[in-house]
Amino acid sequence: MSLLPSTSDLVARARSDLRVGLPVVLQEGNAALIVMACETASDARLTAMRALGPAVAAITGWRAETLKVRVYDGDIARIVMPSDAGALWLKELADPACDLNAPLRGPFREEREGTAAFHRAALMLAKSAQLLPAVVGVQVTQWPDGLTVLPMAATLDDLASATPLAPVAAARLPMALAGAGRLHIFRPNNAEIEHYAIEVGRPDRSKPVLARLHSACFTGDVLGSLKCDCGPQLHGALSEMGAAGEGVLLYLNQEGRGIGLANKMRAYALQDQGFDTVEANHRLGFEDDERDFRIGADLLRRMGFASVRLMTNNPRKVEMMDAEGIAVTERVPLIIDPNLHNAAYLDVKREKSGHML
Ligand SMILES: Nc1nc2c(ncn2[C@@H]2O[C@H](COP(=O)(O)OP(=O)(O)OP(=O)(O)O)[C@@H](O)[C@H]2O)c(=O)[nH]1
Numbered sequence: 001m002s003l004l005p006s007t008s009d010l011v012a013r014a015r016s017d018l019r020v021g022l023p024v025v026l027q028e029g030n031a032a033l034i035v036m037a038c039e040t041a042s043d044a045r046l047t048a049m050r051a052l053g054p055a056v057a058a059i060t061g062w063r064a065e066t067l068k069v070r071v072y073d074g075d076i077a078r079i080v081m082p083s084d085a086g087a088l089w090l091k092e093l094a095d096p097a098c099d100l101n102a103p104l105r106g107p108f109r110e111e112r113e114g115t116a117a118f119h120r121a122a123l124m125l126a127k128s129a130q131l132l133p134a135v136v137g138v139q140v141t142q143w144p145d146g147l148t149v150l151p152m153a154a155t156l157d158d159l160a161s162a163t164p165l166a167p168v169a170a171a172r173l174p175m176a177l178a179g180a181g182r183l184h185i186f187r188p189n190n191a192e193i194e195h196y197a198i199e200v201g202r203p204d205r206s207k208p209v210l211a212r213l214h215s216a217c218f219t220g221d222v223l224g225s226l227k228c229d230c231g232p233q234l235h236g237a238l239s240e241m242g243a244a245g246e247g248v249l250l251y252l253n254q255e256g257r258g259i260g261l262a263n264k265m266r267a268y269a270l271q272d273q274g275f276d277t278v279e280a281n282h283r284l285g286f287e288d289d290e291r292d293f294r295i296g297a298d299l300l301r302r303m304g305f306a307s308v309r310l311m312t313n314n315p316r317k318v319e320m321m322d323a324e325g326i327a328v329t330e331r332v333p334l335i336i337d338p339n340l341h342n343a344a345y346l347d348v349k350r351e352k353s354g355h356m357l
């Protein structure tokens with residue numbers, strides 16, 4: 001094997017680059033876009049980038065709807081950056097926190113020429129780095145040495161494919177609610193966050209296992225937040241597995257339905273202004289749900305399970321398991337008592353996200 005980075009390694013490197021405010025290059029043949037994330041772009045780097053050509057920003061269709069930007073590229077909008085605009089303008093473009101106090105006003109000059117494919121790929125990359133989906137780029141044929149250069153086609157493949165995970169460690173773990181168990185840690189090969197499997201008892205691999213796919217919720221799981229149902233669902237699932245003497249709980253680090261804790265807190269700030277959980281995600285430029293549930297099926301398969309009794313109210317989780325070849329022999333509802341703070345959130349989950357509550 002070559003010592004040089006694979007595309008997957010380059011994509012991992014590009015995520016870090018974007019997070020620290022470095023540009024990356026997306027390249028296809030003679031065409032290339034040098035691109036930064038709006039959230040982390042500094043004025044100094046922006047000036048250096050604009051010396052190479054006119055800068056064009058891009059946002060998702062959802063963010064464009066909020067900012068009243070016309071969408072000519074299907075699911076994304078490209079906007080020519082005004083010559084007097086700087087890093088602050090880009091932050092306001094990206095971050096709805098500014099929408100109320102300092103709303104970004106048009107008119108916006110939408111870019112309609114050329115391809116949107118590079119900007120679209122850059123937006124996907126920003127999302128996968130858990131940054132706000134807003135980017136700014138300059139079309140180039142040459143760029144400074146030392147930047148991460150991503151081949152377009154292979155990068156898109158990498159972003160769309162399920163992240164391969166490998167087991168790293170496992171050990172015995174006695175738990176208050178679930179009794180005797182083992183905690184298994186799985187690590188992706190692309191520097192993304194690790195995921196966990198909690199095996200309760202010693203489930204028989206030849207039978208459907210009582211399973212829960214739980215997405216991380218720092219606020220609910222750890223702080224006991226009353227805004228959602230995550231904490232009681234986590235504890236409820238562990239208790240039921242404890243009572244049954246066996247089960248497997250997959251703890252997927254997909255905080256905030258895959259947008260990360262920082263963006264979830266941005267969404268919570270919007271919810272404090274009166275937007276619901278789905279509207280808040282959209283105003284940030286995200287889909288309602290950015291999670292990749294394939295990870296769950298992959299972990300179960302790796303642990304030797306082929307069928308599950310799945311504890312969930314989310315029909316997407318059931319569909320994904322079936323599509324990924326893990327048979328769901330039964331859906332086990334996981335209903336918790338609502339409280340004053342999460343009742344409206346649960347209504348939205350039922351009405352907009354199709355949860356069977
Ligand atoms: N973006 C966003 N994420 C939220 C909000 N409230 C909770 N979450 C996240 O939503 C996810 C909920 O995960 P789960 O309970 O596993 O999934 P679910 O879709 O509710 O499905 P089931 O619980 O299986 O029925 C967690 O990642 C939470 O961090 C919110 O207002 N905004």
Ligand SMILES: [Zn+2]
Nearest residue numbers: 217220228230
């Ligand atoms: Zn939660």
